Amino acid sequence: MKRREFIKKTGASGLLAGSLISAAPAVHAGTKIKWKMVTTWPKNFPGLGTGANNLARLITEMSGGRLRVKVYGAKELVPAFEVFDAVSRGTAQMGHGAAYYWKGKVPAAQFFAAVPFGMNAQEMNAWLYYGGGEKLWQDLYQSFNIIPTAAGNTGVQMGGWFNKEINSVTDLKGLKMRIPGLGAEVLKRAGGTPVSLPGGEIYTSLQSGAIDATEWVGPYNDLAFGLYKAAKYYYYPGWHEPGSVLEALINKKAYAELPSDLQSIVMNACKIVNADMLAEYTARNNTALHTLVSKHKVQLRPFPDDVLKKLAQLSEVVVKEVAAKDKHAQKIYQSFYNFREQAMAWGKISEQAFLRAREL
Ligand code: CA
Secondary structure, eight states: OOHHHHHHHHOTTOTTOSOSSOSSOOSOOSOOEEEEEEESSOTTOTTHHHHHHHHHHHHHHHTTTSEEEEEEOTTTSSOGGGHHHHHHHTSSSEEEEOGGGGTTTOGGGGGGTOOTTOOOHHHHHHHHHHSSHHHHHHHHHGGGTEEEEEEEEOOSOOOEEESSOOOSGGGGTTOEEEOOHHHHHHHHHTTOEEEOOOGGGHHHHHHHTSOSEEOOSOHHHHHHHTGGGTOSEEEEOOTTOSSOEEEEEEEHHHHHTSOHHHHHHHHHHHHHHHHHHHHHHHHHHHHHHHIIIIISOOEEEEOOHHHHHHHHHHHHHHHHHHHTTOHHHHHHHHHHHHHHHHHHHHHHHTHHHHHHHHHO
């Protein structure tokens, strides 16, 4: 089978690969609008950076070129951790990143990226779209002139890369590890030293020994960064990121100036990318894990149960502290955990029961 045919038949290059507009002239006449999208990812980074590219392309194509979005990688226009401010100020009309990167400014934002032992991708989407989560998120960013929405999900991440085995909680003591969000605070309570680094700086930091361990995403992305060359043990599961939501940030003023059809295109393109990215991660993690283990001889290890139990206890404390910071955080926390409780009850007799049945 020729490559092009193969891609066509299997959809190997992803849902968004095919051009959605034909060669026909643009149906919609009118003003052409240009937007900038700043991102926290290295330009074109697999999954995350390409997800941002897909989002920009979809908006441009679905609008027949009336709204053109240009993507900037981290540091091209602003550094990774200044994406939020750039969109807030209107330096860029859009951003793509993850909400836990803004924890210094908006601690409750972390609920909308990843909560340790929180909810998986399917449950997060359910909460955001049908459980009131998205409304709480938008209220939280209101005063920053930003509209946030989900635009991607990695699924359950991996626990990370370590130079030594983790056999008990004491092995975490003194460990200098790159880990974002609430998971960072949990590691700190377990005696470790969390380090905040954007993706693009992880490999060299691990290689040079500036950090002892790191988490990043999962097999697909970790293979792309070559993390297996800098650490030997690859731990699972990603207790700290059970279904990380990637975030589209939209400048509120720029959005308000769009005609309603373009507004709809922007929001729906985010929804498409949200679903597409999870499918891509699921598919590519499968093959990348195989490559890591069989080709690069990575040592795959589960965290011991007592380590996970301890981390879960510490997580509960940490999350409650964030919730206690202000009224809005408390409201988000309540909503999140009420939803999680219901999701767990249903999950037990649906996904969990099925996964168990499949293994019998
Ligand atoms: Ca991660």
